[in-house]
Amino acid sequence: MNKKGNGLSDLNRIIEYRCPVCNRLLMKGKIITVETKCPKCKKISILRNTAI
Numbered sequence: 303m304n305k306k307g308n309g310l311s312d313l314n315r316i317i318e319y320r321c322p323v324c325n326r327l328l329m330k331g332k333i334i335t336v337e338t339k340c341p342k343c344k345k346i347s348i349l350r351n352t353a354i
């Protein structure tokens with residue numbers, strides 16, 4: 303029997319985080335909390351993973 307580790311698609315799902323002001327894509331992935339500054343409109347946003 304081989305372990306394949308393919309049953310984690312739900313846990314590993316990629317989440318997109320966008321600027322609330324201009325809707326520019328800021329980052330993708332899995333975070334807990336991060337503060338980021340939009341390179342387009344300079345808005346500082348605190349992004350949180352709401353899917354934990």
Ligand SMILES: [Zn+2]
Binds near residue numbers: 342
């Ligand atoms: Zn922005």
